[in-house]
Amino acid sequence: MVNADNLLKWYDAQAREMPWRVPPAQAKAGKRPDPYHIWLSEVMLQQTTVAAVHKYFLAFTTRWPDVHALARAKDSAVMGEWAGLGYYARARNLLKCARIVSKNMDGRFPDTEDALRTLPGIGPYTAAAIAAIAFQRQATVVDANVERVMARIHAICDPLPDCKQTLRDLAEALTPRHRAGDYAQAVMDLGATLCGKKPACDACPWQHGCVAFSNGTAAELPKKRAKPAKPHRQGIAYFACRADGAILLETRPQKGLLGGMLCLPCSAWQAEAPIENPPLKATWQALNTPVNHVFTHFHLALTVHVTNVAQNAKPLRGEFVTRVDPDALPSVMRKIYQLGISAIHDSKGRN
Numbered sequence: 001m002v003n004a005d006n007l008l009k010w011y012d013a014q015a016r017e018m019p020w021r022v023p024p025a026q027a028k029a030g031k032r033p034d035p036y037h038i039w040l041s042e043v044m045l046q047q048t049t050v051a052a053v054h055k056y057f058l059a060f061t062t063r064w065p066d067v068h069a070l071a072r073a074k075d076s077a078v079m080g081e082w083a084g085l086g087y088y089a090r091a092r093n094l095l096k097c098a099r100i101v102s103k104n105m106d107g108r109f110p111d112t113e114d115a116l117r118t119l120p121g122i123g124p125y126t127a128a129a130i131a132a133i134a135f136q137r138q139a140t141v142v143d144a145n146v147e148r149v150m151a152r153i154h155a156i157c158d159p160l161p162d163c164k165q166t167l168r169d170l171a172e173a174l175t176p177r178h179r180a181g182d183y184a185q186a187v188m189d190l191g192a193t194l195c196g197k198k199p200a201c202d203a204c205p206w207q208h209g210c211v212a213f214s215n216g217t218a219a220e221l222p223k224k225r226a227k228p229a230k231p232h233r234q235g236i237a238y239f240a241c242r243a244d245g246a247i248l249l250e251t252r253p254q255k256g257l258l259g260g261m262l263c264l265p266c267s268a269w270q271a272e273a274p275i276e277n278p279p280l281k282a283t284w285q286a287l288n289t290p291v292n293h294v295f296t297h298f299h300l301a302l303t304v305h306v307t308n309v310a311q312n313a314k315p316l317r318g319e320f321v322t323r324v325d326p327d328a329l330p331s332v333m334r335k336i337y338q339l340g341i342s343a344i345h346d347s348k349g350r351n
């Protein structure tokens, strides 16, 4: 039968361990998760897998153990710690939110969906997850995992995103008053483990009552409307290495893609042929191998221009940074860095 009790029984035995979670036995004994941990993990989990978030969550909570500590952090330190996790607007909103909660709310996160949604970076999904998991509110959490489970147990054949509201209504109808946090995590766990791309229905607590299982259509659901192809953009990335090994970097504008991140200087990224915009007067060499990167909304191809410059070189923008940590750069910048540094080493080897 499809009901919350069946799923919670399964969750009691099969809950995935995560560093921000309270295991079900301890939750039943009254232990509550730290709202700071739940908020931080839920923001990190937006568009990102649990496996990828794990080490970032541990790094953040080790460095900034509570919301006051995070609120006091420098923007550049937080952006650097976030590097590689992508969707950098999340990190900017994370800091804004931490500062509001620390300064205006005495470090306490609001405990209702409506109040949580007034904070930067907290949309409907994240608000519901925090309200349910951190505060035991009867809030319905609907992510792609939950949508998949709902589409299957009710055999909804309309494609996503057209059927989103239907799936939300069905998820709401199943959400119990009791053990709200455990239930939210249980239904997400079911979608992430047994009810994945290849459903493992034999082990599923909701097999009896799952319409798609009895129809034999589980693996075909949910259906998805074909997405339009992503457009292509191109640009030039500049890799300038000073005589002492320092690399020219610049902070991107706060608004826009990779906003506020320390990056290698670039021309504009556009559909048309790129217009040169070097950050330094020098003799630049264009590398033959482009850097390709896929963002959520477009494909990017960057030609990398490299140069070696003297110690007294004066950039037109940005600044030279010694001991650049490539892991603190966004993924696309790391690719440029690796290509650029190899080209510089090759050129030095030839001289």
Ligand code: SF4
Pocket: 149, 152, 153, 194, 195, 196, 199, 200, 201, 202, 204, 205, 206, 207, 208, 210, 212, 213, 218
């Ligand atoms: Fe998913 Fe299969 Fe369980 Fe249905 S029975 S909810 S398809 S795992």
